[in-house]
Amino acid sequence: MRTDEPTAPVAAGLRERKKRRTRDALLRAALLLFVSQGYERTTVDEITDTVHVSQRTFFRYFANKEEVAFAVQDLVESHFFAALQARPAAEGPLEAMRGAVLATWDTLDQALCEVVPVDLYMRGYRLIERTPALLAVHLRRCTGLEERIARLLAAREGLDADADPRPRVAAAAFCGVMRVTGRLWGQGEDTSVAAIRRMTETYLDQIGPALTGNWRRNAPTAGARPAGR
Known part of the structure; x- marks a missing residue:
């Protein structure tokens, strides 16, 4: 029987790649903000707004600004x-x-x-x-x-x-x-x-x-x- 749904290993691989892309996007956004306006002046909200994700998503990947830095x-x-x-x-x-x-x-x-x-x-x-x-x-x-x-x-x-x-x-x-x-x-x-x-x-x-x-x-x-x- 054919199915258009990905197999479990493929789906898991896709999820991991999506997570990695999100993490990398947050990392790049944070570094760009840090170097353009300063570490202390940059907020987590600004980082997440740049990537269009929630604070909850940010803290899923990084404990705080220091860790992302x-x-x-x-x-x-x-x-x-x-x-x-x-x-x-x-x-x-x-x-x-x-x-x-x-x-x-x-x-x-x-x-x-x-x-x-x-x-x-x-x-x-x-x-x-x-x-x-x-x-x-x-x-x-x-x-x-x-x-x-x-x-x-x-x-x-x-x-x-x-x-x-x-x-x-x-x-x-x-x-x-x-x-x-x-x-x-x-x-x-x-x-x-x-x-x-x-x-x-x-x-x-x-x-x-x-x-x-x-x-x-x-x-x-x-x-x-x-x-x-």
Whole structure:
């Protein structure tokens, strides 16, 4: 017997796609409003009115404005972790993190294209750096991100992160550089992915020299006495 009604798996697939489209539409609308008029000035009503859905629909997908503000950041972080897990086992921790974050910037457009334009994400990222309420949340999230990276590094190296301090030290150095580059990029005029990628690469390449080098150009040799004594 023929029927025009979709089978259960097909119907379920259609419902999931519709839900994803609604969620993505809310996300794009929220980010556009955030970057155009500010995070604090944007209301949930304005977001839902833009998409022509109810508040109830909004809260079905997002707990609050904060969650929607960081939704794309969650995707980017997942993209980074996938890249880090895929790095060659022969790479050391800092080399693997460097390669993973640069690969993340290089493939960001294809990772986000089905959800939001990459330019909109970068403008949203800049907004986070410039909005005190969001920056406070971002810094708190960075603590959890750092711990996740440390444990992934420990797993890569076959170490116990709770017994060996090196994974956390490496993760702290890496995340510190990422915070510096994010802040400086957010203060600059060039909001492109290429700009933050260049800055990230430059600063990551300074971790070794900054931690092990002698910064004073004419530093006295160890044990040498100051002139005049």
